[in-house]
Amino acid sequence: MDELRYTAPARRWREALPLGNGFMGLMVFGGRRTEKLCFNEGTLWSGYPKNYDNPKSRAALERVRELVFAGKNSEADALCTKEMAGDYSEAFMPLGNVYLRFFGTSPRAYRRRLSLESGVCTVETAALRRTAFCSNPDRVAVYHIESEKPFSVSVRADSQLHFACAASGGALELTGSAPDYAAPNYLRMKRDPIRYDENKGMAFCLRAEVETDGRVISGDGLLKVRKATRVTLRFAAATGFRGFSEMPDTSSENAAAVCRRRLREAAALDYERLLARHTADFSALYGAARVSLNGESPLATDKLLKAVQKGRGGAEFTALCELFNNFGKYLTISASREGGQAMNLQGIWNDSVRPPWSSNYTVNINTEMNYWGASRAGLAPCVEPLLQLVYETMQNGKRTAEINYGCRGFACNHNVDLWRKTPPVQRDPSYMFAPLCGVWLANEVYAHYKNGALRAPGQESRVREIVREAAQFASDYLVLHDGYYVVCPSTSPENVFRTDGKTCRLDYASAFDMGLVRQAFRNFRELFGTEDSPLLREICEKEPKLYPFSAGKNGICEWHADFETPEPGHRHFSPLYGFYPGSVIGYRRDEAVRKLVERLFSYRLQNSGQHIGWSAAWAVCLAGRLRDGKTAEAVMGGLLRHAVFRNLFCVHPPFLFQIDGNLGFVAGVHELLLTEEDGVLTLLPGLPEAFSASGRAENLLVNGVRVSFAWENGLVTEVSADGPVRVAAHALSDTVRLGETVTREPS
Incomplete structure (x- = not known):
């Protein structure tokens, strides 16, 4: 089963078919007499580099630890919320929409298909055959229309962002700028959640050029093609993004120049050659590995x-x-392709200026899960953007580790964006406070490396640095308590517990955090175990004294003790991290702990209500x-x-x-x-x-x-x-x- 097939057009965005080349995303609606194409570009985000590191956090950390160890968990929560927060991430933006209207055609005998093997979308009626794809080799999107009988088509574009659109000489050019700030969709704000008042948001350009055997009329932001049997639209997109630590270009001139250059290079290839280069590239990756369940319908x-x-x-x-x-x-x-951005919460597709959870990198599960199966499924080349994301995040995370927590290595909390934000967000510590998310990212990078990915020149040295810096932070952040090294304060992503009649978020030695530390130490020893170093000696001294996984009435303890659980079917399986995706708890090697994993897993499923895809x-x-x-x-x-x-x-x-x-x-x-x-x-x-x-x-x-x-x-x-x-x-x-x-x- 390698094809999506439909007998009707998409009525809304979430029914459209996705195309992408790792840099540009495209959603194809496939209307009968019209077409809507929704474009994204992987670097088009709101905002610009900002520093949300919080010097007060370091001073508050010791007091929070004292409160947690004294059993005053709710007081620790309040102090953490007040003194250890940062600010929210920026948001992934929609680029623009292109609208086509067909004249002189029949909508009968409709079919809409997406070939998973070739990355090609086709829409067919009795009169027209339309073919769309996003080419990685040529960095353009192509929308090709052909018919045995002459037809006409009009093309226009708009954007939800600040934009201007002009048409001339057989080309349509959409330019504009992203907001200076886009608040998360879950915040209710008195002031405008989408702001352009600083004029610091990055510029963007989406350009389309037409090749046809018909007559082209340009003007008033509209392209019209008359009496054609063949129309090829080529699209290129670019932004003012200069790097995660650099202020973006706010003028669209450079982005437009990039688009024109790419389209000029693509114009040297006819439609058939562009299609052939795209399908060869795409199908090589798709066919590198395969699972057949002999399922047909x-x-x-x-x-x-x-x-x-x-x-x-x-x-x-x-x-x-x-x-x-x-x-x-x-x-x-x-x-996700080499040189592009890592997949965010919606991959590379988004139709909202305030998308769910900002369509950011949520690194307390979601970003890591995006790549869990990639290398084993034969998609090792697609993991490179994850390495780049983590490597860049590490640069800012070193500063956060020092300023917020007084530690070496690198720290990263649960929300990252294009600008590689690493401090916490605001409000509830159950999600806000998660400084070991950088360790999780590093553990995922190493898992892919160990599996055989990330072995290209230059990648291995980055993997080693990431693993080393994560292990350093994990070691520095540990504290000795009652004879054990523990993470404190410690959370279990987005979950809470009850003690002394109060609902609390901060504890010490959660199974999640201790699993992360164990995995980081194990990874470090595997990579650097033959090299004598102060960090290796630290790890060898601390590892045997790490707080152990323990048994509760429902299986493995989520917290340091078996607290009451207000949400028994909680969507996160974070206490089981050490078993999967981690490997510090083995099925055969650690039978007793594995049985605790089985019990908590069963308990969560039995009490689960909502059907959440990632969970x-x-x-x-x-x-x-x-x-x-x-x-x-x-x-x-x-x-x-x-x-x-x-x-x-x-x-x-x-x-x-x-x-x-x-x-x-x-x-x-x-x-x-x-x-x-x-x-x-x-x-x-x-x-x-x-x-x-x-x-x-x-x-x-x-x-x-x-x-x-x-x-x-x-x-x-x-x-x-x-x-x-x-x-x-x-x-x-x-x-x-x-x-x-x-x-x-x-x-």
């Missing part, structure tokens, strides 16, 4: 989704799972590592039935798009098929019944080795690899064919 995508949402299982459910997994891969290729995706990943295919299948069913829009974008309640659920699902499918612990691979550890009949995985990247295997009736029939691998006997058939580099290990 003749139904259009929206009808397939509706069938599953009505409870249909069997072939339809399997087909939708395969399609949804492939769509997640497609989104990664479209939104369900994390649950699928955990179920895979826990080898629980039955739970995984139930959670996947809930996600697909309740948390997916018609265009397969994932839903965050009430009706908001967040891409992390799409991408976390990819990681979940791959974890159900293959899990790794201490160098030993287990195949089909959590295979759902819906996937058991037969299937094949090709070239999954694990520890630098590409592994392929096939199965029938729930048993592996063949395994091969392009390097040495050890495979547990679990689920291997009696007649399994093992490649020369594959060694069987006991289960």
Whole structure:
């Protein structure tokens, strides 16, 4: 299943089909007599570099620790809110909209399709065939229209931002500027939440040029093409972004010059050549690895989704799972390419000046989840923007670590933006205060490196620096309390607890924070264990004295003690970080703690109410590592039935798009098929019944080795690899064919 198919146009943005080249995003509505194209550019954000580091935070830190250790948690919360906050992140902006209107055509026999394999969208009627794609090799978007009979089309553009639009000489140029500030969508403000009063927002340009066999008329911000059988629109976009630490260019002249240059270079290639270069580039990434669940369905995508949402299982459910997994891969290729920005909460697509949670980098789960499955799914080249994001965030985070917390290394709280903001936001400490999010980012970078990604020249040195600086902060931030090194103050993302009749946020030694520290120390030892250094000696001294994971009545303790939980079905599985995505708790290696993980996981699911895409995706990943295919299948069913829009974008309640659920699902499918612990691979550890009949995985990247295997009736029939691998006997058939580099290990 490699294609989205529809028999009607999109009625709204969340039904349109996404295209992207890692720099520019495009949503295609595919109307019958009209077309709407919504453009984004990865560097078009509100604001400019600002310093929200808070010197008062460092002074307050010791007092907050004293209050927490004294059991005065609510007083610690209040002091943290008052003295340790920063300010909110900036927001990812929409670029502009282009509108086409067709004349002299028939809207009958409508079809709208998106090829996931080639990254090409087609819209067909009885009269017109329209083809759209975003080319990474040529950094342009293309919208091509052809017909056997002459037709006419008009083209205009606008933006939700401050803009001007002009048309001349067969070109349409939209220029403007982003706001100086865009407040988060969840803030209610007396003054205007979108402000342009400083004139410091970056400039932007979106330019379209037309090539046609018809007659072109330009003027009054409008392009008209008359009596054509072939029209090719090429689009380029650019902004005044100069770097995360530099003030942006506020004049659109340079952005417009960049657009003209790119379009001039693209004009040297005809439409067919542009299409061929794009499809070769896109399909090479898409086909680098593959998971086939042998799911097929003749139904259009929206009808397939509706069938599953009505409870249909069997072939339809399997087909939708395969399609949804492939769509997640497609989104990664479209939104995350070398040299571009990392995927934010909505990837590279956004239609609002106040998007949900500013469409920023929310790094207490969402940004990390965006990339969990990328390297294993054969998309290692798409991980480079994550490395760049973390490396740049580290630069500002060193200052935050020193000023806010008096530590070496780098700190980062839960919201990052284009300007690499690292201090906290404001208000509730359950989300505001999370200084170890930088450690989480570093741990994710190392996980991809260990898996075989981020090995290009120059990347390894950055990985090493990131891992070292994160471990340094983790070590410095620890304090000795009752014989153990603990994180204090410590939170569990966006969750609370009750003690002494009060609802509290700050504790010490949460399972989440201690899992992050353990993982950071382990990563450091793996990278630097042969080098004698003061930091290595620190870590070796502190690691055995880290506060241990402990048992509560519902499983692993989320906090240092087994406090009352007001929200038993909380959406974040943060206490289980050490098990997944971390690896400091092993399925076989740490059986006692793993059983605590299982209990809390089950407790959370039993009490969960809302169907949140990213939370369900994390649950699928955990179920895979826990080898629980039955739970995984139930959670996947809930996600697909309740948390997916018609265009397969994932839903965050009430009706908001967040891409992390799409991408976390990819990681979940791959974890159900293959899990790794201490160098030993287990195949089909959590295979759902819906996937058991037969299937094949090709070239999954694990520890630098590409592994392929096939199965029938729930048993592996063949395994091969392009390097040495050890495979547990679990689920291997009696007649399994093992490649020369594959060694069987006991289960």
